[in-house]
Amino acid sequence: MTRPTKDVYVQESLPLVASMLQLLDRDPLSETAGCFDRQYWHYRTMDFPCGMSQEFVLPLALAWKHPFPDNPHHQQDRVREWTLSGIDFARRAAHKDGSCDDYYPFERALGAAVYSLHGMAEAYRIVDGDDPNLVAFLAQRARWVMAHGESGVLANHHAIAAAALQSTALVTGDDTFATAARAKARETLSHQHDEGWFREYDGFDPGYQTVTVDFLARYWRASGDDDVLEGLERAVELLEAAQHPDGTFGGEYAARSAYHAQPHGLELLAPRFPAAARVSDRLLGALTAGRRARNDDDRLQGHHVYSYLMAWVDFAPRDDAPTRLQPDPARTHLGACGVLIDRRREAFLIAGLAKGGPFRIYRGTDLVANDSGVAIVTEDDRVLVSHIGHDAEVTDDGAVVSTTQRFAYATRERMTPVKLIVLRAVMITVGRWFRTLVRKLLQRRLITRKVGAPFTLTRTIERTDTGFRVTDSIKRGPGAPRAKHLRLGIGQTSTYVAVSQPWDPAWLLPWTDLDDRVNELNDGGVVEIVRDW
Incomplete structure (x- = not known):
């Protein structure tokens, strides 16, 4: 097997950085400067900004920092400016407690909070930010993450929280966040079954397993906490068993029908675990052959873009031995x-x-x-x-x-004008004080x-x-x-x-x-x- 080049990671992701720049309000004089939710600031079809979208500052920061092949954004001053502007918009748009919304007002969504916190803290470090207001905001969001949970078990959210809190500790110099990150990493491991899989609601989802491995490995690299390695090794070995012969992951058989395939954690672990290098090489083969699932819409494209770009940066050297085409029959x-x-x-x-x-x-x-x-x-x-x-x-x-x-x-319940009005009325009045109850009710109606x-x-x-x-x-x-x-x-x-x-x-x-x-x-x-x- 001819090993694919790491540049495939960039070829699959860098064009989407331009898409994110289109989504961004780039006008420094605009009240919504730095907002990545185009439905909110440009089309004006939404009445609140999606907090998840602010994670897009991380792909921008990576594109500014690193000389990726054919990278027009490298060391462009305006790209660095837009990165910091994106963090500042998140600060201005946040609730007073530092939280943010994702799908409806006053949701205070943990998923959006941890994704955006990780993206913003890492981006701030990459562009070498120097703004006390932004540092204070990142600390505030981190404290909110430390104090809040969510209904249902989504192991990937705990892994993202661990990585986000560790990144915040590096930005702020406050060991409180490092201690909280360690606790979140332990919580993530508590949701790993002896069979090797991390729980996503009711079971095992190989796509989301790549996400959990991705962020838990980032936490490990940033913290040096070797106690997570045993769980990561078992998770990677299971990923190798579940990886499709064409190098892809996921589908409707999985617990959450996800198609994620995030490689950065695999590259970080490849020097220690040969299985991680093998899984990553097969995934590169899938990308080279054009087989990856396309989840490139305005809301979700950031997740895999920064994982691909970071995988290029941290690509693990391989020996000259070709990767086995498939694991042993089992x-x-x-x-x-x-x-x-x-x-x-x-x-x-x-x-x-x-x-x-x-x-x-x-x-x-x-x-x-x-x-x-x-x-x-x-x-x-x-x-x-x-x-x-x-x-x-x-x-x-x-x-x-x-x-x-x-x-x-x-x-397949859809939103209607009446339902939308009722949800807004509930959240603007009493619902804002019962975020977990509202989430449970919506999960029960839409998911479980x-x-x-x-x-x-x-x-x-x-x-x-x-x-x-x-x-x-x-x-x-x-x-x-x-x-x-x-x-x-x-x-x-x-x-x-x-x-x-x-x-x-x-x-x-x-x-x-x-x-x-x-x-x-x-x-x-x-x-x-x-x-x-």
Whole structure:
């Protein structure tokens, strides 16, 4: 295998720095100078600025500092000026306690706070800022992060908080933040299962695992806290097992349907852990081949851009030995989170058993199956899906694995003028004092809610001589509505996850139309589908 050059990191990310500059209010005389939320300052369709967007100062600072190939922003005075302006806008737009909002006013979102704090503290260090007001603001936001949590377990947020607090300690010289960073790192590790995965709500998400590794490794490098290395090594070894043969990560089988693939932490760990170098090399191969999922919209593009740029800066020297194309064949059933990884010499399968069995199958490096589950459209046009929740019943005898999941009604709730007015009214009045309660209610409605339907899917996965056989048994229960359409979906998600639904070449595979089996389901109550790869 010819090892790809590290310049691929820059080729994939540097063009998006220009996109961020377009999003930025660059007018120094504007009241919103430094704001990266173009919907707020330019189109004026939003009534508050998104605090998450201010993390974009970090890609700007990196582009100003480093001589990346074909970098027009290197050492440009105005780029440094805009970086500091972005931090200052965050200061001016923050609540009095230093927090910020993400999706609605007075949200005081921890995710937006830790992402932006990390980006701003690192950017301030990179451009060698010298503004006591900005230092005081970063300290204030850090204190807010120290004092607040969030509902649900998102291990990546704790890792980001650890890195952000450690960066703030370096900016301010205050060891209080370093102590808090160490505590956050321990909290992150407390959410790592013995199987190696970090918890994201209800399970393992390989894409988000790259995020947690990314930020926890940055914390380690900045703090010298070697106590996190054992957990990082186990996390990286699991990432190698879960990495697709084409070098990518993630999909609808994952706990949060994420497609993240952040390489900076892997580069930091590569000198210590050979698996990190191998995973990174395969990811570089995916980038070279144009296989990365595109999550480049105005809100999310910053996450991977600064990780790519920092991976170029901290690229770990490799020896001359070529990277193994694939890990050794192995079958791994992560029973605690319900994920099956079956790597054979001829084929590879990864499935989210706890979600009812969404899966991907590869032949060599070619994706041949990308299944997000079964979808039924009833005669009254309601959509039922098999992939909601993480509560499927799973059995595994070591050769054949079976997962049984009850269908649920797809929940794709949209905002309406009335709902928007109600949410704003609640948050402007009493909701601002109950941020955690409001978040829990929204999570329950948009993310974790499952309204069951009287259909079940039993999906069986077994090896064949050279590949895999998947057998689906769809059963219609007593009192169930009649079906009008029956489909096998690709790329389908039915609950809200911000980072899901990027563009991914895997979605070029077609859905499977099974309408010719609908009468069999309605009249006989059972349909069985057998597929071989």
